[in-house]
Amino acid sequence: MSEKNIYLPYLMTIDKVTKEAPGVKTYRLKFQDEAEAAAFDFKAGQFGEYSAFGEGESTFCIASSPTRKGYIECTFRDTGRVTSGLASLEEGSTMGFRGPYGNVFPMDEWKGKSLVFIAGGIALPPMRCVIWNALDLRENFKDITIVYGAKSVNDLVYKSELKEWTDRPDVKMVTTVDPGGETADWKGEIGFVPAIVEKVAPSSENTIAIVCGPPIMIKYTFPVLEKLGFKDDQIYTTLENRMKCGVGKCGRCNVGKLYICKDGPVFSREELNLIPAEEY
């Protein structure tokens, strides 16, 4: 058999389009080739390279849970040539996907523990994958707390799911918007994510905190978690360095001795301490 071309994408059909927020969409993608669909598997935390044929490739996480079979989902913001090319596609169109790439959240190790999800802005998608994965296996975990913040009410993504999580008795859901981003009927918190985490003050006992967001949010959330008693091996995050190949060759996401695309994107804070903080 001839060598596989790792740059050749799977062909996917856009099965469903959901508008999440201004410029933000979620696509549900199905494999066009049945054999490829059957052979495909992934785990929470992994990412892929998504192609708009004619524009190029862009990197995002797989936003759906591996417990939901038969499709994958991605959520992206229209910010560049490729994402705007993707955004212009409609249901039924063909796009490309390479993956799954990268490492995974060690969910098996988290069995029996409480989980605290902390996400900011467009960084909810990687978290959504883990959240649904945990909720679909709810009996494996103790308390589940979600703190999610965005710049404004308008910028909150997965609004219907936020409501679903809020309504669930087995989830503690806290939603916040930056000061000034609230609307007249806003019932959630107002404040930046780190401050709200401090206010919610989840217990660190037998708990894992998963933090996803812009670098600045991560930077200010870590000390708060530290204050709450979270040790470095109880804190996980996923990095979003710029990538092109996704398979540890193009050189972009090399930080210290690690390739974020191969050794990450999921890191415990303990592992993060091994690479220079200024470079991610």
Add this chain to the structure above:
Amino acid sequence: METKYINISGLEQWFDAISASGKRIYAPVSARGQVDFMPVKHLNEVAKEYIQTTQSVKASVYPKAEVLFSYEKVHGKVNLTDFDPESVSETVLWKVHPCDAAGFKPLSAIFNWDTTDKLINAHLLKTTVVSYSCATADESCFCTSVNGSPGNVSGSDIQLTILSDGGAIAEILTAKGEALVALLPGVFEADRGDKKEKYLVDLPAKFSLEEVNAKLNKAFNSTVWKEQSERCIGCGACAFVCPTCACFDIQEDTHGSKGRRIRCWDACGFALFTMHTSGHNPREHQSQRWRQRILHKFSYMPERLSVVGCTGCGRCSRACPVDMNILEHITSIAEQ
């Protein structure tokens, strides 16, 4: 491995036989005031008096722009056409210096350390390397400091050492080398016992790789990066002439409903290389990018890929518009 002798006219005949076999031959050619690898048909086209080609030979296995696959959109569907390894021609790289041939190992390590890269492997498979050991060197050369030597055979299928009579010691090192000899075996004579070392340039090592590596392991926050890189203007000349630099970009060449996905050379020294869509740039300053270049070659690659990302060819130093001299910089790090 076998060592033979080939005389000066035998070399020419053998070269003609390779040429006649239909294989492409790339060799250093002097043109436009520079010496670089170009397609040649006859041995007399090959450059003689020079120290080093401007560019490394890497482009022959890792082209500066190459089509990863092509596609066509038809009625909302997409048809993909994969890269075809059969499209790659049998190629002989002639008069490659040992420092250039030594670059194939790190290059291959970068592309194949985890998943394998079909494209570069297709090229490597069809490439036969005939190297010439070095009788001359200049002040930019430092192969002996990075595990190499003027007669190093790593990456070569055949190595020739030119003797004073114009003939050569031919070290036939691999099966590919044997196949090349088999194109005209009659011109190869028994080894005359010529001492190869006599014909090699004497190039004392300038630094110890272990020492540099140990220093670099503690140097991330050193002020040396800023000091050394102040004059760096952030171009990609060093990366593009380097035999082991492999960073790339993936781009789209679109023509209506048809298109091609292209891999092209990129460089960690470029300001936008690591820039996120959000505008956040983890390596915002040139000093960070210079540090990345040096650490990647001398620290990260040895640890992750068990190869050094530098063969001591000195091309980056020669190509740099502002004299960022890698030997000087590495030596000063070793001496700190």
Add this chain to the structure above:
Amino acid sequence: MEKLRGRAAALLADGSVALIIGYEEGTKRPRPLFCRNSESTKKLIFDSRCINNLAVYITKKELVGKDRIAVTASISTLRSILQLYVENQLSEEKLLVLTVDLNGELREFVTFDEISAYVAQFELKRGEREQEILSKIEGMNREERWKFWLGEMSHCFKCYACRSACPLCYCSKCVVEVNRPQWINPWPAPLANMEWHINRAMHMVGRCTACGACGDACPVGIPIDLITRKMMKDMAPEFGYIPGQPAKQGNALSSWKLDDREQFIR
């Protein structure tokens, strides 16, 4: 040389400037030197072998910061400084310019008018090599010229040394990096390289000060400076430029007037 070193040391010692950008001996030829203390000024040199255009550094914020700096400038560097000033990239308060004149005397310029007056004494000269290639190119017909340049472009690998060495290429995001729309194919290939170099020439025309830094920097020996030189020569009579002097009337290809005699521009 001693005068230059002494003055440079004094400027740093009394805090007049925080940085002096000059030249030191390099491994092959003189190279840029950044002096931030008096000690380092001992390495300063300034002679005709110093060919890097140091004006390229004075717009780099990460290097110069907010402090006042000094630069030792050749005629080429002085010309670039004047053009940068015309383009509002420099201010007199932040820059002290030093040079050594033909008599070996150290000269200091505090104002751009002083630089302007000094530079006006020097005619823009063409080197023998460029004169030779330029005459060759001017003797070619259109097809031959295209073939010549496409041949040269086939050697370009888009390392952008030309852009990086050019004091007037100070954009933080270059047109070749803009991808909405993708004006220029960013990979290296003969035509895609031609697209890039023609675009750069378009952005340079009327601004280029003919320092030759782009051509000197090219690692693969493309005489790329000749494109802007030739354009400058052709444009000068049409647009009233004086080669070697700053384009105070605006850039030929990015300025327009409502009363332009051409219709398409309105």
